[in-house]
Amino acid sequence: MKYFVALLLSAVLFVACGDESSSSAPDPIGEISSSSNEDNGSSGKDKDASSSSQKDSKKSSSSAAEKNSSSSVSGKNSSSSVPNPVSSSEESFSGTPCEKDEEGYTVFISQEQVKYICQNGFWIPMSSSSVVQQSSSSKYYDMSRQFNAKLSYGEFTDPRDNHVYKTIRLYDDVTDTLTFFAENLNFGKMISGGNQQGDSTKYCYDDDPWYCENGWGGLYTWATAMAFPAVCDSSQMGSEKCPNTTDESRNTLVPNNSEYVVHQGICPDGWHIMNRGEWVAAIDGHGAMSGSDYLSSEVWNGIVKNPRGFSLLPAGLYDDENDEFSQIMKQAFHWVPGESYDEKANLYKGLFVRATDMDLQRDSENRFIKTAAFSIRCVKDY
Template structure:
C-alpha cells in the first residue's frame, strides 16, 4: 500500500540555498547530532535520511532539506548547508524520519510490516527552538510518534504461528510540524496490519497510529485462526505496549505483562471484559521491581535494589568489608526482614562493578556504568540526580528541574512520591574516610515519635580524591567521594539534593533506565 506523504510546514516558506559566504567566524556547516532509540536498533544507521526545515523570525531559511547520517554519527546535508550569516538570529529546527519528497503532512503506517514495511512505519520527529549559528553539531532528540505493540507468543500447540494480524486501528495520522505533534486522522479508514515477525513462533512487532482504539488480534497456525478483542484503549505515541499471546489447543488468551526495552514502557492493555492492569516492572535476579517514568522524562526503579551479585552473600556486619549488607532499623541494628521493602546496602566497588577496591586509578572510571543494575539500566549520574533534585552541594543548581522546590532548596520528595518514586529511608553504612570503622546509620530517629533524618542513594559520578597529605598520592588515600542523592526530612525539609558521599560507605541503589 502506498504511504501518504505530503506536508505543508508553513504557508509562506521559501526554500533557500546554502550560502557560499562565510560568517564572522568562518564557514559554519549545519550538522545534527541525533539522540534516539530506533525501533530496530539503538541508533540511526549510515545512509539513513531525514528531512530538515530551518526557520527564523524573518523567513524560512531552508525547507525539507535532505540530511544523511554519516560514519561520524552526525546528519549533514547531501549538499553542504552553511548557516546564515547573522549569528545573533535564532532559528527553529524541525526534522523527521524517514525522509520523503515532498515532506508529509499526513503519515500512514504500512499494512504489511514485514521486511521494510516496519521501518517505513516508524515515524520519528524532533523540534528544537532558539538555535543560533554554530560550528558545533546541533543536538536534537528524535522521538517515536507511533505506538508499538510487542507480541510475545506462548504457543502450547504443535503448530507454529505463521501470522499475526492487528485489526481495527486507523492507519493514518496528521503531522503538525510547528507543534511537533502527530494525531490520528479521525475520518480515515481502519486497516489490517500484518505484524513483523522478529523471532519465529515467538515475537512480533506492529506499529500503529496513536489513538483510542478497540482492536483485535488474530493469530494463524496450520490448524486455523484464533482471535481476541481488546477493551477500548488509549494508545499513546512513543509508548511500547507488551502483549503476551497464549495460543492453546482450543483457544487463545492474551495478557499484558513485563516492560519492553527501547521505547517508553506503557500501561497494560486489558482484554475485552477484564479491565485490569498491573504496574510496569523490570525483572532482575528473579525479582520484579516496579518502575516509573517521572517528569524528567526518564524511567527509574520505584524500589530499592535487593540484587545479590554472583559470588556474593548478604552480611549483617557493616565493618566486614563484604560489600553487600542487610539494611538497619531505627535503632541502628541490622534487620534482614526489612530487605524486601527497603532493599540492600552496597559498597561503591560492588555497586559500580569494580574489580577490587577503590583506587586512584579506577574511582573515576565508572560514570553511568551499568554496575549491578539490569541490562539497559545503570547507576544514576550526578546530572541525572540533579534533574530530580535541582540543587546540591558546592552551588549546584538547576531550577528548571521538574521537582525543584525553591522553598525546599531541593527536589520535593512529596511530589516525587506522588508521581511514584517511593523514597525509602532504609538506613546506610557510614564511613567518612578510608580508615573509619563502618557503622549502621538510621535514616530516621524516633525522637518525639517524629521522623527526622537523612540518607543517601548511590551516584556513579566521582567528585574527588584526597590524600593523607594534601596533594601527595604517596601518603595514601584519605577519602574518595561521589556525587549522591541525599534525602533530608524534618520539620523544615522534605527534600532530595545532590551531595558528596564517601566511597567507603554502604548505600542503597536505585537504577535508572538508559536514555532513549
C-alpha cells in the first residue's frame, strides 16, 4: 500500500497577540486566529494538535493492513494524499511502510501526539530516528549543522564584546532586503536563572555557559531585552514607575503599524529587536512548508536543510513562575517590542513569538510574565 504525505498548502497560521494595530494594512500571512488554552501553559509546555485536509489512500491487495493517521505534514513540494486517522483499536503508526519518494517527509499523528519521519522505507518516530542530535552519553548537541553551508553568510562583530555573528539577507515583500542575525543574541555576563537581570546580563540554559557559547544564545527578561530598568518587568511602559517606552517615530517602514516597531533594545548600535512584522517577512515565500521548518536550523529538525539560512533554534526559556529552564529542542521563544494587558491577571506582559516544530505563532494568551527569559534576534536598521 502506498502512503503519500500531503503538504500544508495554506499559508502558515499566525496567532495574533496583544492589542492589534489600528492600521488598515493587510496581514502578510493572511488568516489570524487565537490559540487555545491548551496550546501553551504558563511554563511554555506545548501540546501539538492539528488536523489537515485528507484523502483516503487506495488499498492494494499486496499491502499490509492499513494504518491510519490524522496529521500535519511537511516535506517536499509535491501534492498527494495521507493515510486515514488511527482508530483506538489499531496499533501504532510506527513501522508503517513508506515510499522511496517520501524519504525525508514528516507527518504528525495527532491521536498518538507523535511526529514521524520516513526513513529507509518506514515511518518511524522522530524521537527514535537518526535525526535526533543529542548523544546518549552527553546532554549537549552537535552544532555542526547550525548553518546552511550552501548559503553565503555575512558577518557582524559586536563592538561591545567583539562577538562575531553570522548574518543573512532575506528578501521580502516589504523592503528590498532585510538583514538578520542568523543566530540568537549572546551579549552580557551570565548570571544564574532567577537572579534579577540588569545591564549586560543574561541567563544561559540550565545555568550552563555551553549553551550561550555554542549557538543557543542568551535568555533575557523582557526589560533587559528592551534595555529598560528592571522595574519595567513589573510595571507598564510609560507609567510613573517605568517611564520608558518604545520609540514609535522610528517606525518608518510601515507607519502607524505597531507590528513594525523599530526598537534597539539590547541589540548593538545600528540594529534593533526583530519585530512581529519582520517575523512575518522572514517567512515570506514559504510555500507549503511550515514557518518553523522553513526557518529552522537543521540541528532542530534534522531534515529540512535550513533553506533561508535563518537557523532558528529551539532554545527554550527560563520560566520565572516555576523557577525552571525548559523546552529546549522543543520550542523557541523570542521577545518582540511591545506589551499587552492581561485583563484576567491585571498585569502587563511582554509580546513574543513562539515557534514549535509544527508552526510559528504570535501568541495571544500572554501567559508569560516579563521576568520569563526568552531569546532575542536582531535586524539591521533600515
